[in-house]
Amino acid sequence: MLGYEYSFHSLISVSYSQVLGGKKKTNSLNLSPVSVxxxxxxxxxKNKPIVDNVPSETDATWHEYTCPGGSKNLSINIRLLPKEVSFDSIFGFNNTGNVCIWPSEEVLAYYCLKHSNMFSGKRICELGGGMTCLAGICVAAASNATHVQLTDGNENSVKNVHHIVKHNRARNIFGNTDIHARCLRWGTDLDSCKHLEKFDYILSADCLFFEEGRMDLIDTIDFLLKPGGEALVFAPTRKNSFNEFLQLASSVFFCSVVEKYDDVVWKSHLEMLSQSSGVYEKDLHYPMLLLLQKTEAPTE
Ligand SMILES: C[S@@+](CC[C@H](N)C(=O)[O-])C[C@H]1O[C@@H](n2cnc3c(N)ncnc32)[C@H](O)[C@@H]1O
Known part of the structure; x- marks a missing residue:
């Protein structure tokens, strides 16, 4: 799993200099030297690379994810896109979900695994799940949810999620849970979702940074949730972006913010804070949990 501080500005400006400066003549860019x-x-x-047994038609790599200490014998095979991204993709739709699995997604997945009972008999939708939709995949593998819908607005992410679903379906890890992946752009794609049955839970990790998308994300959650349903949103406070989203969301949902939602995550957070390297910063890296509850429709 790779981690990068994401800043579109620095990615794009360094990429520009790579290309315009003639250092890179290909139409793809390796992000590792330019990202911090x-x-x-x-x-x-836990994740370990799978070296054989999996088709490798590109330089995407497969990894086995397990949850040590988890109640179920979970083994999920996850396809990760290469670090090298095409020049086009940087200027296409938001590409941040193809860079790595961000810590908020990891925490959301872990939280869902620990609380998998709550999904029993329910319909779940993940929004902005990136190239793996790891949390939604974990829900489908570890719970008795009836339906899991995995979504992202980036078509390359969704293609990758299709690979993951197909591969793990063949491994028979989803039991009776119906699982699908599709491209869904917040706000703009709601018309095409009219036919979808509403969801009991929406999952979302690290999707609050984009100022222009916040109200669309709120509208999409509101549109997709059943009355009485709940969204589990994990994201770092990152430069007030969390608070700005919370302010907007408070006009639509009953909101609660939970800082200490899991002892293991909190312990790991405190350990990392105490390390003197300064790499870990709470504001940038610690995912807060925001619960958005949609009130029941008033009875006539
Ligand atoms: C920082 S990434 C997080 C991905 C994943 N949840 C994770 O934490 O690893 C943000 C994700 O939001 C998606 N996204 C951004 N704006 C969107 C929009 N308007 N509609 C749908 N998805 C969007 C991006 O494609 C990207 O996958």
């Missing part, structure tokens, strides 16, 4: 490698994981899930 920072905190990348709370080490809640």
């Amino acid at each position: 490698r920072r905190f990348n994981s709370f080490s809640l899930l």
Whole structure:
């Protein structure tokens, strides 16, 4: 799992200089030398590369994810896109979900695994799940949810999620849970979701940074949730972006913010804070849990 501090500005400006400066003549860019490698994981899930047994039609790589100490014998195979991204993709739709699995997604996945009973008999939708939708995949693998819908607005992310679903379906890890992946852009794609049955839970990790998308994300959650349903949103406070989202969301949902939602995550957070390297910063890296509850429709 790789971690990068994300800043579109620095990615794009350095990429520009790579290309315009003639250092890179290909139409793809390797992000590793230009991105600042920072905190990348709370080490809640174990992952090891799968070296054989999996089709490798590109330089995407497969990894087995397990949850040490988890109640179920979970083994999920996850396909990760290469670090090298095409020049086009940087200027196409938001590409941040194809860079790595961000710590908020890892924490969301871990939280869902620990609380998998709450999903029994329910319909779940993940929004902005990136190239893996790891949390939604974990829900489908570890719970008795009836339906899991995995979504992101980036078509390359969704293609990758299709690979993951197909591969793990063939491994028979989803039991009776119906699982699908599709491209869903907040706000703009709601018309195409009219036919979808509403969801009991929405999951979302690290999707609050984009100022222009916040109200669309809120509208999408509101549109997709059943009355009485709940969204579990994990994200760092990151430069007030969390608070700005919370302010907007408070006009639509009953909101609660939980800082200490899990002892293991909190312990790992405190350990990392105490390390003197300064790589880990609470504001940038510690995922807060925001619960958005949609009130029941008033009875006539
Ligand atoms: C920082 S990434 C997080 C991905 C993943 N949840 C994780 O934490 O690893 C933000 C994700 O939001 C998606 N996104 C951003 N704006 C969106 C929009 N308007 N509609 C749908 N998805 C969007 C991006 O494609 C990206 O996958």
